Amino acid sequence: MKSGQASSVEVTQAHLDRIAAVDGDVHAFLHVDTEGALAQARAVDDKRAAGEQLAPLAGVPLALKDVLTQEGVPTTAGSKILEGWKPPYDATVVQRLKAAGIVILGKTNMDEFAMGSSTENSAYGTTHNPWDLSRIPGGSGGGSSAAISAYEAPLAIGTDTGGSIRQPGAFTGTVGVKPTYGGTSRYGLIALASSLDTPGPCARTTLDAALLHEAIAGYDPMDSTSINQPVPAVVEAARNGDVSGLRIGVVKELGGEGYQPGVEARFHEAVELLTKLGAEVVEVSCPHFEYALPAYYLILPSEASSNLAKFDAMRYGLRVGDDGTNSAEKVTSLSREAGFGAEVKRRIILGTHALSSGYYDAYYGQAQKVRTLIARDFAKAYEQVDVLVSPATPTTAFAIGDRIDDPIAMYKNDLCTIPSNLAGNAAASFPCGLADEDGMPVGFHVMAPVMRDDLCYTVGAALESALAEQWGGVLMTKAPELEVTR
Amino acid sequence: MTAAVLEINDALTQFDPVMGLEVHVELNTRSKMFCGCPTEFGAPPNTQTCPVCLGLPGALPVVNARGVESAIKIGLALNCEIAEWCRFARKNYFYPDMPKNFQTSQYDEPIAFNGWTEVVVDGETYRIEIERAHMEEDTGKSTHIGGATGRIHGADHSLVDYNRAGIPLIEIVTKTIEVPGDKAAAVARAYVSMLRDLLLALDVSDVRMDQGSLRCDANVSLKPRGSSVLGTRTETKNVNSFRSVERAITYEITRQAAVLTSGGKVLQETRHWHEDTGITTSGREKSDADDYRYFPEPDLVPVAPSREWVEELRATLPEAPSVRRARLQEEWGFTDLEMRDVINGNALEPIVATVELGVTPAAAKKWWLGELARSANESGQDLDALGVGPAQVAEVQKLVDDGALNDKLARQVFEGLLAGEGSPAEIIEKRGLALVSDDSALLDAIDRAIAANPDVVEKVNSGKPAAAGALIGAVMKDMRGQADAAKVRQLLNQKLGI
Numbered sequence: 001m002k003s004g005q006a007s008s009v010e011v012t013q014a015h016l017d018r019i020a021a022v023d024g025d026v027h028a029f030l031h032v033d034t035e036g037a038l039a040q041a042r043a044v045d046d047k048r049a050a051g052e053q054l055a056p057l058a059g060v061p062l063a064l065k066d067v068l069t070q071e072g073v074p075t076t077a078g079s080k081i082l083e084g085w086k087p088p089y090d091a092t093v094v095q096r097l098k099a100a101g102i103v104i105l106g107k108t109n110m111d112e113f114a115m116g117s118s119t120e121n122s123a124y125g126t127t128h129n130p131w132d133l134s135r136i137p138g139g140s141g142g143g144s145s146a147a148i149s150a151y152e153a154p155l156a157i158g159t160d161t162g163g164s165i166r167q168p169g170a171f172t173g174t175v176g177v178k179p180t181y182g183g184t185s186r187y188g189l190i191a192l193a194s195s196l197d198t199p200g201p202c203a204r205t206t207l208d209a210a211l212l213h214e215a216i217a218g219y220d221p222m223d224s225t226s227i228n229q230p231v232p233a234v235v236e237a238a239r240n241g242d243v244s245g246l247r248i249g250v251v252k253e254l255g256g257e258g259y260q261p262g263v264e265a266r267f268h269e270a271v272e273l274l275t276k277l278g279a280e281v282v283e284v285s286c287p288h289f290e291y292a293l294p295a296y297y298l299i300l301p302s303e304a305s306s307n308l309a310k311f312d313a314m315r316y317g318l319r320v321g322d323d324g325t326n327s328a329e330k331v332t333s334l335s336r337e338a339g340f341g342a343e344v345k346r347r348i349i350l351g352t353h354a355l356s357s358g359y360y361d362a363y364y365g366q367a368q369k370v371r372t373l374i375a376r377d378f379a380k381a382y383e384q385v386d387v388l389v390s391p392a393t394p395t396t397a398f399a400i401g402d403r404i405d406d407p408i409a410m411y412k413n414d415l416c417t418i419p420s421n422l423a424g425n426a427a428a429s430f431p432c433g434l435a436d437e438d439g440m441p442v443g444f445h446v447m448a449p450v451m452r453d454d455l456c457y458t459v460g461a462a463l464e465s466a467l468a469e470q471w472g473g474v475l476m477t478k479a480p481e482l483e484v485t486r
Numbered sequence: 487m488t489a490a491v492l493e494i495n496d497a498l499t500q501f502d503p504v505m506g507l508e509v510h511v512e513l514n515t516r517s518k519m520f521c522g523c524p525t526e527f528g529a530p531p532n533t534q535t536c537p538v539c540l541g542l543p544g545a546l547p548v549v550n551a552r553g554v555e556s557a558i559k560i561g562l563a564l565n566c567e568i569a570e571w572c573r574f575a576r577k578n579y580f581y582p583d584m585p586k587n588f589q590t591s592q593y594d595e596p597i598a599f600n601g602w603t604e605v606v607v608d609g610e611t612y613r614i615e616i617e618r619a620h621m622e623e624d625t626g627k628s629t630h631i632g633g634a635t636g637r638i639h640g641a642d643h644s645l646v647d648y649n650r651a652g653i654p655l656i657e658i659v660t661k662t663i664e665v666p667g668d669k670a671a672a673v674a675r676a677y678v679s680m681l682r683d684l685l686l687a688l689d690v691s692d693v694r695m696d697q698g699s700l701r702c703d704a705n706v707s708l709k710p711r712g713s714s715v716l717g718t719r720t721e722t723k724n725v726n727s728f729r730s731v732e733r734a735i736t737y738e739i740t741r742q743a744a745v746l747t748s749g750g751k752v753l754q755e756t757r758h759w760h761e762d763t764g765i766t767t768s769g770r771e772k773s774d775a776d777d778y779r780y781f782p783e784p785d786l787v788p789v790a791p792s793r794e795w796v797e798e799l800r801a802t803l804p805e806a807p808s809v810r811r812a813r814l815q816e817e818w819g820f821t822d823l824e825m826r827d828v829i830n831g832n833a834l835e836p837i838v839a840t841v842e843l844g845v846t847p848a849a850a851k852k853w854w855l856g857e858l859a860r861s862a863n864e865s866g867q868d869l870d871a872l873g874v875g876p877a878q879v880a881e882v883q884k885l886v887d888d889g890a891l892n893d894k895l896a897r898q899v900f901e902g903l904l905a906g907e908g909s910p911a912e913i914i915e916k917r918g919l920a921l922v923s924d925d926s927a928l929l930d931a932i933d934r935a936i937a938a939n940p941d942v943v944e945k946v947n948s949g950k951p952a953a954a955g956a957l958i959g960a961v962m963k964d965m966r967g968q969a970d971a972a973k974v975r976q977l978l979n980q981k982l983g984i
Contacts, residue, residue, distance in 0.1 A: 069544045082543065089537050091544055186785075188544040194784035224548045224786045303784055306578050309587035310541050314646075328582055328644075355578070355779035364781060 001048070001059045008041035008048075008059030012103050015061045019105065019152045022482050027127050028137075028147035030066050031074045032106035037061065040103045047101070056211050058101030063153035065144045066107035067114055068199065069188040070094050077190045078110040078122040078140075081339030082317045091188020092220045093157060093199050100215040105153055108143030112341045113308065114164055114192040116140050117413040120404050121343045128400070129172060131440055131479055135397040138168025138413075144202050145172040150482060155212050156202040161192050162296055163392075163417025165200045166429035170392035170443020173431045173475045175209045175460065176202050178417075180450050181424035182227040185220035193303040194225075196296075196421045204476050206430065206460040210238035213453065229451060232426075237454035241461025244278030248459070249385035253289045254416045254445075260395040262435025266442040267391045270432040273466045274459065284385060286377035288370065292419045295370035297411060298354050298363045299422075305351030311339065346407070375423040378449070387455050390416045392429035392443030416445055426453040430460040431475035432467065441475060490744045494736055497743030498667035501708035504716060505663040505674055505735065509681055511656045511691045512624060512699035513556045519623045519654035520547030520590060527697055531647035539652035541585030546785050549574075553654040554597070554789055555799065556690040557621045560656055561598025562800050563684055564616045571790045572597045574621070574783040583626035583646045593780040596620035597789065603684075604808055605676040609822055612673050615661040626651040656690075670739070675732035678702050682728075683807045695726045702731050706738040708746060717742070718752040722766050725759045734759045737766055814838065818847035831859040832869050839876035845883045853879050857900040874903045881910050894967050895919045921970050925977065928961070928969060932978050935960040943982070951984045 001008055016034055023029050044059040064070065067077045069087035071094075076082040090098070097104060111121035119127040119142025129137040130150035137146040141158035145168035148156050158165035160178035169176025177200045184199045191197060201212035213234045220226040250271060255264060275281050313319040313335030314328070321334035340348070354363035381388055393413055403409045420427035429443035444463060448455035468474055518525055521538035537545035561568050575593035601616035626648040633640030658681065665673045682700060685691045693700045707719035720742070725734045742752050756769035805813070811834070815825045818841070828834055833854040840850035854869070858879075862869050882899050885891040891899065891914070902913030914920055935957045936943055945953040954975075961974050 069542075075543070077543070085543075087537075087542065087544070089542070089545075187546050190543040191785075222548060223546050225784075302781060306576050306588055306779070306781070309578060309580070310543070310585065312580065312582075312587060314582055315540070315585070316542075324642075329580075332580075352779065355781055357777050357779070360779075360781070 008044045008103060009038060011059065012037050012041040012061050012105070015105060015151075015153055018150075022130075022150050023152060025128060025133055025482065026130055026146050026150045026152070027125055028063065028108050028143045028150060028152055029106045030076060030078070030109050030122075030124055030143070033073055033104065036073065037103050037105045040098070040101075044101045044103065055100040055215065057155070057215055059103060060155060061103045061105045061153050062097060062212075063106065063108045063144055063147040063156040064094070064097075064104050065141050065156070065158050066110055067159055067190045067192075068094055068157065069190070070104065070107070073104075073107065075107065075190070076124070077114070078112040078124065079339065079341070079344070080123040080318055081311045081313075081335065082190075083123075083339075085317050087188075089188065092185035092222055093216045094188060096216045096218075097157070102155070102212075102215065108141070108147050108156065110143055111140035111164075112344050113190070113304070114140040114159060114161055114197075115304070115343045115347055117163070117167060117410050118398075118400075118403065119143060119146075119168070120400065121341055123341055126400055129397050129440075130482055131173065131397070132438075133482075134399055135440070136171070136400050136402075138171035138393075138397060140164040141168050141176075141202070145169050145174050145176065148172070148202055148204055149174050149476065149479065154204065155208060157199060157212075157216070158202045159189055159192075159197055159199045160417075160421065161196045161198070162300065162421050163414040165202060166392050166417050166427060166443065166445065167413060169202060169429040170431075170445075171397035171441065173441030173479060174202060174204055175206055175428065175430055176200070176443075177209050177213060177428040177453070177456060178420060178426065179213060179217055179453050180227065180232075180426045181421070182223075182225050183231070183426070183451065183453060184217050185223045185226050187220055187222040191303075191307040193300040194307065195303060196300065198421070205474060206241075206457055206464045207235070207238045209428075209460075210234040210457050213457075227451065232451055232454040234454050234457045237457035238461045241458055241465055243274055243459060243462040246279045246387070246455075246458065247385040248274060248279045248281045249284030249381055249388045250281060251289065251381075251388050251390045252283050252285045253287070254390035258394050258412070259391060260435060260437065262437045263391050263393070263395060263442050266433035266435065267389075267444060270444045270463055270467075271389065274462060277462050277466060279459075279462075282385060284381045284388060286374075286381055286388075286419070288373040288377050289419050291370045292374055292422055293411060293415060295367040295374070296414075296418045296422060297350075298367035299371065301347040301351030302354045302364050302367075303351070305348045305355065308340075308344070308348055311336065313339075343407070371422045374419050378419070378423045378425060378447075382449050386448070386452075387459055388447040389459070390445045390447075392416060392445040396435045396438055396440035396442060420447050425450055426456055428456040428460055430463055432463060433475065434478065490748070491737070491740035492743040492747065494740050497708075497740050500711055500747065501667070501717075501739070501743050502664070502711060503667050503670045503735070503739050504707050504709060504719075505660075505670055506705035506719070507660045507663065507674060507677060508703040508705070509658045509678060510701045510703075511560075511658065511681075511685060511693070513553055513654040513656060513690055514692050515550055515552045515556065515654055517550060517552075518652035519550050519553050519621070520652055523652065525653050527694075527699075529649055531645070531649060534649040535651070539585065540648055541587075547590060547783075549786060549789060550654060553621060554791065556654070556688075557597045557619065557656050558791060558796060558799050559688050559690055559803065560658070560685070561601065561619050562796070562803055563688055563806065564598070564601040564603050564619060564658065566598035566601030566616060566619060568791060568796050569595065569597050569599070569789075570793070571595075571788055573788045574786045575780045576783050578779040581625065582644065583628045583648070583651070585626065585648060585651055589622060589625065590783055590786070591622035592620035597791075603677075603680065605673060605680050606808070607669055607672045607676050609826070610669070612665050612669070612676075614663055614673075614677055617659040617661045619656055619658045622655045622657060624650050624653040624655050667739070671732040671735040674704065674735050675728050678731050679728045680807065687804045687807055695728075698724075698726060701726050704731060704735050704738070706735055706742065707752070708739065708742045710746075717746075718754050720752065720755055720757050720766075722757045722759050723769065727761075730759060730761060733764055734766060737764060741766065818851075820847065820851070824851065827855060831855050833859055836869055836876055836879075840879045843876055843880035845880050849883050849886075850879065853883065853896075853900070857897060858904075861904050872904060873906060874900070878903055878910065885910065885914075889970060890914075890921055891919065892921060892967070892970065895921065919968065921968055928965070928974060928977055929981075931961045931964040931969070932957075932974070932981055934964060936981070946982055946984065954978060954982065954984065
């Protein structure tokens, strides 16, 4: 676009055409804002024609996870209870995307209220993994990651509460970054668990992710938990990618039993590569990580049960049974019965119980203590090393329907990603090859201290360029051509 | 439905009341507690709202620093400790006028705690221990349409106004108050009244009880005389005048006493106060099982007021009302009884303002308590709503000092002022109230008095000069009070040669 070879309108239209061609099979999008996107693209083209200085990603199209509010555009968080709701305001992230001239193509599919690891919990149907349409794309941000791996958009925004950017990133062979908690604004992000939720970039390359990261990150006075510090130098790190002398810690507890051999093989090869590039690799122990999953599954539903209380059918969204004979309580209960899916109800009940008097100390209080211990594990580890690494997920993308009836098996998918959310650290997943068993992508997970997001990009960029030498390009070029059926 | 009650004196011979008072104060910050919306009272419904105070999906709260400042000032004025670190919590419950279905409040980590204050009732000082003062947000306001009573029960639909949702509140909670039973209700009233003065002096709230910016929940329980076992308490909600606080507590004492003496059990419940009938009725039954599922508000970072800031705020605190009163009483030379009349007549501030304009405290008190407070009482108005201010009182008093008016005429000027007849000068002109200082007119009147009262003149002449008073009275009557009595006495004495 900068060199004048294509206009933003042309690029945007090309992606809209691709969506029209493949999204019937992939189902990455819940809403495509054709007119809005083209109007934004035209505005950028006009500015460029007028010789205005534009931000690096101006005119580039993007897919937005349906959990961030965009003024006048349907926003559902993957739930029936918000069907048809058009927010009257933009999330801070969306404001910043617009200010950077980034064109928003539409809203992407997700597990309902971001609860899930497969995007099978969406009230609007499952998203399919473009690498193998019979498999899940990961969750909860399956739509965003699938959109970029299906070339429906070059960039996407996800949100990561327990791995919802990184896990689908790993499953679709794309880059997914969970910035430091508070590094990106939550204002306008429909809350799942307030103390964990973090918006972040999804892209096909490390540099793209860094550019998008830079566009959306930074202090926001509208979010009390936002960190008032300069954005880490992520773009510079992604361009540089020099890991010589970098101390990398392999987390002992994140590997071994339960991990797919193909995943472990690719992970260890990647660690080898980094060693060859001059990184210093040691094994590090984080003994409390084994309690991360149970702690997470107490904290998350507790906060969620309170955050979702506002969906009472009184002011917006779905309203069932309002026929003049039912009380307000009855209308609320009928609307919730119809509007919330099974997983959402499960977690509301769990969280309500965990917070109730007499149980608070045993559950929520205890989980918060575990959270502190995990943060200490990280702090201690970072005394020895600059970053920690692990596989992003224990397995590659599994088949649709495989784990939907086994919540615990589903929850275990986020084993590697959850500790970073509990501690508020930066973390990212980068593609590191395909598993031998199934030919599906494997994610390499990098965890960095708070506000050292740049270190994730340094490792990602080093790995990406080393692997590109082996593969003759980025991993995505190995993805099979989508067989378009509709 | 009126419950049986005991006579208050009978109740108090058998039981000792125990009280706890929770006062909610709306702060007068320009914007709401967690967003930038204005807080003006009386705006059209739902015009002062935004995604944050409407609790729209995705919206987040941010703490209003002015709200925290006000909370600290209130805490300091109530001799509380100010937390070095405190947090907001979510109080989860469902209510249609609460947009998020949780209230952002403070729970186990309030900003101010462990304080005390004092109130004076009938010359006795009572110490009230303060448990805590914490920050929270107000809810919206529901209007129930279609029912006979305006309550939700029987209504066919309800309208909700969210303008009030998110307005900063401070809740001030006392520890249990145990004072002699016959003083309990009066102490409660004095406490709320003292709080109002304090909050006004701090300039943190408008404290308009009629607009609900100060609301009192009164917890009352009875324990049998001589027992140390606490009884079951009731919580009478939203009592919103000083007088009602006193009446509601008295009523609850008499009602609970009747229940207990007839062998019944007091239910733990919230009760509604009815201003018109002077009784409380059962609200919802409240048990200890009420589960608000409190947990620290994850959308807000903790509040950690620096010690420097707290000390700066302490330095800005105005003189405490009780200290100020003692000082003024001393300066003015009023007796305890006089001062109490001033306070009870709500005349302290007008008198201060009038004295500042050069009027003596005694004269200022005379007019404010004599003429103006009486008139306010008769018309059921507040003193400051009468339309007569300190400047006018000072103006009238100056005319008295200059000899242009006497007290009797001055009273008529006040009558005119209260009736809105214009400025003092205009009223004197219109009503013809000026003192007659023309000697010849006075001498004529004296002649008429002497001529009409030969018996009095004879008494005076026979060596009883005191009898001349009757002649002065006659002259004053003849002059319709518009004569300077001293001058009349002087001229009359000359005339009679005494």
